[in-house]
Amino acid sequence: MMHIRSIFARFGVVVAVFLLLVSGSNVQADTTSSESDDSRYRKILEQMEEGFRGPVAEWHYYWHDGLRIDSPEKNLTIKINLSIMVDGGYIGANDELERAFPDLEGPNLDFRELKVSIFGTLYDWAEVKLGIDFANVQDIKDQWIRFTKVPYIGHITLGYMKEPFSLEELTSLKSITFMERALPVLAFTPGRNFGIRYHTAALDQRMTWHVGAFLNTGSFSTVGESKDQISQATGWDLTGRITYLPWYEDNGKRLLHMGLSYSHQIRDPLDTRIPEQFRARPESALTDDRLVDTGKFLSDGANLINPELAIVSGPLS
Numbered sequence: 001m002m003h004i005r006s007i008f009a010r011f012g013v014v015v016a017v018f019l020l021l022v023s024g025s026n027v028q029a030d031t032t033s034s035e036s037d038d039s040r041y042r043k044i045l046e047q048m049e050e051g052f053r054g055p056v057a058e059w060h061y062y063w064h065d066g067l068r069i070d071s072p073e074k075n076l077t078i079k080i081n082l083s084i085m086v087d088g089g090y091i092g093a094n095d096e097l098e099r100a101f102p103d104l105e106g107p108n109l110d111f112r113e114l115k116v117s118i119f120g121t122l123y124d125w126a127e128v129k130l131g132i133d134f135a136n137v138q139d140i141k142d143q144w145i146r147f148t149k150v151p152y153i154g155h156i157t158l159g160y161m162k163e164p165f166s167l168e169e170l171t172s173l174k175s176i177t178f179m180e181r182a183l184p185v186l187a188f189t190p191g192r193n194f195g196i197r198y199h200t201a202a203l204d205q206r207m208t209w210h211v212g213a214f215l216n217t218g219s220f221s222t223v224g225e226s227k228d229q230i231s232q233a234t235g236w237d238l239t240g241r242i243t244y245l246p247w248y249e250d251n252g253k254r255l256l257h258m259g260l261s262y263s264h265q266i267r268d269p270l271d272t273r274i275p276e277q278f279r280a281r282p283e284s285a286l287t288d289d290r291l292v293d294t295g296k297f298l299s300d301g302a303n304l305i306n307p308e309l310a311i312v313s314g315p316l317s
Helices: 002-023 037-052 095-100 182-190
Strands: 060-063 069-070 076-091 108-121 125-134 139-150 155-161 191-202 207-218 237-250 253-265 301-313
Touching: 108 139
Parallel strands: none
Antiparallel strands: 060 069, 069 076, 076 108, 108 125, 125 139, 139 155, 155 191, 191 207, 207 237, 237 253, 253 301
16 A cells, blocks of 8 residues: 555656746745745755655455455445355156156256355445456346435435345345245246335334336346346346335344335237247256246236245244
8 A cells, every 4th residue: 555655755746846847937936046946946845745645544354254444534345255055966757757858867066156245335325346256257136326314305326236126035045945936936937137226114114115117138048047148138037026014133043034026017919039938947046957847938027926924933933
């Protein structure tokens, strides 16, 4: 940091002297009349550079649930996380499945996630997140900016993010109850899309609601999770979610969560380039085979409804 500040200090000195020379300004210095111009300018340089070396707060680097960086004035904070998950196992298949999916049975070891996440805050009015999963180079997990103090509105998020749908889908892969999300969640939830989302909280943070409009960008690639791929848009999603905590004690050690999600998806039934398709892996990321697959079909849209209920009582959930 001292090296960087020294560079900026010298650059500032050069600019200042250049302006003095160009403008022909008379600079008053504590010198005698017998001193040469070079001597006067040398003293000016020393005084100005000494000023640049005044007390400057340091950037703060530390570790707290990830690498954190704070600017000297604390108006910019950055958090960097690296998440590594490896899945290993053996999939067994009966004769019928083996005939239908020859590559299904057998051992496999795979990087489930190799993700770098960068989260930053700017003053107290903006948040930014970027997440890239290098286990699959096509997966951009998050890329959004959130304005946290929009007058009379609340929080507005713009970019590539998860649509507000399904408690299990919105829960981090590191925190879900089982190794995989349930089949209906894998098959039907919208996942991440480009859009704009509004959300706020009420009743002492016990009630939240989210609503947003999203451009559906999911492709039907066999690489990675199809809903997390960036491809040609297939239509629009209007998605909302409301949650409530009627019971909350001991900082979340005991709670009752209730919620409801709804998504109205608009598609063009005449455009053969953007068909619908619903499918999911058999609750294992070790295979790309989909045992249940609707195939591609034309549709004018879909309506998805998802109720939520979660109970936590100490170690029981």
